[in-house]
Amino acid sequence: MASLEGGSSKDRKGKKPHKNKPVSKKYAHYKVSGDKITRDKYCPRCGAGIFLANHKTRLYCGKCKYTEFIKK
Numbered sequence: 001m002a003s004l005e006g007g008s009s010k011d012r013k014g015k016k017p018h019k020n021k022p023v024s025k026k027y028a029h030y031k032v033s034g035d036k037i038t039r040d041k042y043c044p045r046c047g048a049g050i051f052l053a054n055h056k057t058r059l060y061c062g063k064c065k066y067t068e069f070i071k072k
Contacts, residue, residue, distance in 0.1 A: 029040045029051045043050045043061040052059040052068070059068040
């Protein structure tokens with residue numbers, strides 16, 4: 001009689017190896033030049049700390065869906 005558990009017996013043996021999560025890239029939004037710190041544009045709705053994604057034709061907030069179109 002066949003086992004009622006599906007899948008291969010290889011799937012159940014041992015623990016899976018631990019994978020590290022990718023590091024946050026928040027530091028990439030800040031630039032230090034001399035004594036001044038400049039930061040990328042942030043969302044006017046969400047406030048400071050939520051940066052706008054810089055696309056080819058627009059700036060976009062992934063949290064509240066705010067969009068600014070870049071004029072040529």
